[in-house]
Amino acid sequence: MSTIVNLRQMRVDQRGIIKTVAAQGELGRRIRDMGLVPGTEVTVIGRAPLKDPVALRLKGFTLTLRNSEADFITVELPEDDLV
């Protein structure tokens, strides 16, 4: 069975598929404009020194988001991934 976690909880180097994006309004729009839509594969590639923001790799580029923004996104981890 696959696990669904919040993007904030993902570890560095962990990979997953975006399941839902709950952000509304301008944030929702910007997140989607940048390609964070359900079905997209994302890898967490790093966190800033104060743990926030987080850097993601998706569709061939690197995107940064604050944790408070990552909260709106849930990710499905592959089955072999142990949290």
Add this chain to the structure above:
Amino acid sequence: MSEAIATIALAGNPNAGKTTLFNALTGSRQHVGNYPGITVEKKEGFVDMPSGTVRVIDLPGTYSMTAYSQEELVARDFLVKERPQGIINVIDATSLERNLYLTVQFLELGIPVTLALNMVDALESKGIRIDSDRLADLMRLPVVRTVARSGLGVREALQAALTHPRQSWEPLFISYGPDLDPVLGEMTKLISNAGFLADTYPPRWLALKFLENDLVVRQLFEADYELHRRLRDMADEVARHCEKTLKTQPEFLIADYRYGYISSILRQGVLTVMPDLQGRADLSDKIDAVLTHQVAGPAIMLAILYGLFSVTFTLGEIPMGWVETAFAWLAELAGKMPPGLTRSLIIDGIIAGVGGVLGFVPLILIMFLGITFLEDSGYMARMAYMLDRVFRIFGLHGSSVVPFIISGGIPGGCAVPGVMAARTLRSPKEKLATLLTAPFMACGAKVPVFILLAAAFFPEHGARVMFLITLAGWAAALVAAKMMRSTIIRGPSTPFVMELPPYRMPTAMGLVLHTWERGWQYIRKAGTVILAIAVLIWAMMTFPGLPQEIAAPYEAEMAGIQEQLQAETGEAARGELEASLAALERRLKEEALTHSLAGRLGQAIEPVTAWAGFDWRTNIALLGGIAAKEVIVSTLATAHSMSDAENTDFAARIAAAPGWNTSVAVSLMIFVLLYSPCFVTVVAIAREASWGWAAFSVVFNTAFAFALATATYQLGMSMGW
């Protein structure tokens, strides 16, 4: 210039290389940088093609075509209002999928699009292969592979845009699924039956934007009350339906379908990611593992800033000496002129004012070279990323770091480009807080004041004083931002959804061009604004001249000494006479200054400025500094009746002058660092925000600076410094 046969716009995502391509096509030198959002206004250029002259427009980069941000509106308005013959959609081929999201929106608007698949040179190392012919077939538009940086394919791209198979606007139709298609169809029919804005926007595009809650488009519809009401009811109805059945909103459903459309095209053999290379971490990630590391990251950032700082000052000193020598020589040459107003204007006004500024050009160039390197390499974006958490505490945004650094966060910057760089901030509130506080940084024009005072009062600790001043600038900016963001410019923080560009080796050409471009701005300012202000201040310090009855006794006494001097032959006696002549001359100058307009102004405000330890001479220099900080030192020197020849030991004189002590020096440094931005910056603030805010910055900064300077001075005096 002959009439242009066509207008072609360059559009695409931020940092895709539009300006690089524009420069390669037109031979111009617009600012390029490895940071999303460098271009904020459209730029125009002309290219000669075999068929005639083509007008090319460089548009600001956008990720989408909504009306959320200024840049998107600039780009969108240009496209719909000016209706170019076509666009070259510049695409960063390494992130094709996201870039095509905007392409689809252009196509839905109906513009003939030519794709410039840019940065194809970077594909191989990323293990990506793109079949551009297949992409052209599937999307039914011309695709040209380009490397804008070396000019490869750029003219071909323009040629392709000119000979685009589709010469008229024709919107692309894509399906938005069973939930939206029916209502979209109905709305489109309503709009086209009403003939609403038929010659500007395709009806289906308007319907889509209506569903996407586009405020600008919704406002357009308010012109037709009945139509607006019906469309709104339909939109509300489908929104309720989506919420209930899919737990989403139409605008997000639309985004999902657009991405779906793109990936269905890419899957048909357009995009191949080589599996053997896929797992390999790319170079940028490896660099980031070090440069943004939890511990090493901030340490390296500080080291880079400090390194840049010391390189600027140690390297900058050498050519600075040359320029100073050159101007001293000029002053000496001018000194051979007969004494009088003209000589005084040239030496005390022009050479002291402009020469003082030009002396700093080498330092400024070195410092901008550093900043340009940080920006072009991609490191600036990492600084924004690492500092966001800290800046957010103060109500700013990670991206505020760029305007701060350019304004003088590393001493030597300039608040004018700094204020303009605040445009990369997307939220108006954070942008306002950033541009109001950026002038607190230790810009290049304030640096001479600090160097002078440090040399006079802390001769052993020049570098440390500069470093502390720099930190004080940052601290003041952050604190003031926090004050503003929790009072007059309250509001939630904007999202930090930002692209981190890959690290790129800056091109030597690019570095030289940008450094020169910024250095030139500075030199031009010296030759225009500063020159005018220096002359004005000189005039205010010279006129009105001393009335005859005050000047006469001095002149008589001086004439007497002159006569004695001619008669005297003994070495020692001559020396004495010369000294008293010089002393008299200085007293005469001082009388004249006291009497002048500037002198009176300085004295008028002395009762207040005395709280912070500033006497009337300092006041003159500070008043001049409101116009341009560059003139503070030269005005101070003139106010202490020193001609340029003596400038070298000016620091020593200041240190020994009555009324000066360490408390005054520290208080003055703080005041100069923080008080009113210079005229040019005020104009820049007015342009970016409003005249109201520009006036606010003059008053607020001066009050803030004065309060801090007074507190420092009073504290210092009570401690007996």
